[in-house]
Amino acid sequence: MKVSKYALPLRLLHWLMALSLLSLIAVGWYMEGLEKSAFKWELYGLHKSFGVLLLALWVLRVLARRSSPVPSSVGILKRWEIGLSHATHSLLYLLMLALPLSGFIMSTIDRELAVFGWVVPTITPQSETLGSVAHTLHGPLAYTMLGLVLLHIAGAVKHRWLDQRHQADVLARML
């Protein structure tokens, strides 16, 4: 079935997750630089809880993505533009999973994780190496996502305002 817009659940999830992810990056960066204090640990708790919520939203989004048709860019965008946007979208999906997962892993090794006050059963293998790999990756993954999002926004802006063809306005599909 041909469609001109993303389905409503996909549009809602896109904007809700975009806003939450950018906020989590900002809070993550800010909280790490704080001196040890009750406020810092409170932010850590909120960051972890919302981060795990994002993991759940990722699952919902993938299920919604698989069960609804999405607009096609064939014949609308150039071949290299389609290739680049598909690669960016796939990497963003991957990072939206890898980021909370690395956070979850590092926060469930040698300690309890509470999500909005509810203690999560420990399912992570208790390996110190796994914990330190997840810890090393978490920050760089977040800043890689930020870089990709800038590229992603540049694409949307180009197609809306620089391309002279109305059909190339991919932003309309997501609004």
Ligand code: HEM
């Ligand atoms: C889903 C999206 C998430 C994003 C975008 C995100 C982003 C970030 C960022 C940018 C930092 C600062 C990194 C640095 O400057 O080195 C950070 C730190 C941290 N994040 Fe996340 N995070 C997410 C999910 C999670 C989850 C699910 C958990 C745990 C359950 C978590 C636990 C932590 C912890 C404990 C730190 C501090 C690490 C330290 O003190 O060395 N994050 N996060």
Ligand code: HEM
């Ligand atoms: C953390 C922030 C963001 C993430 C992780 C993200 C992720 C994604 C992903 C994965 C897709 C592909 C959707 C699919 O095929 O299911 C997408 C589509 C789209 N996003 Fe974002 N996005 C973010 C922010 C933004 C922002 C700020 C804008 C506005 C300029 C934007 C505009 C769009 C548009 C127009 C599409 C449709 C592209 C097309 O169909 O070719 N996104 N986004």
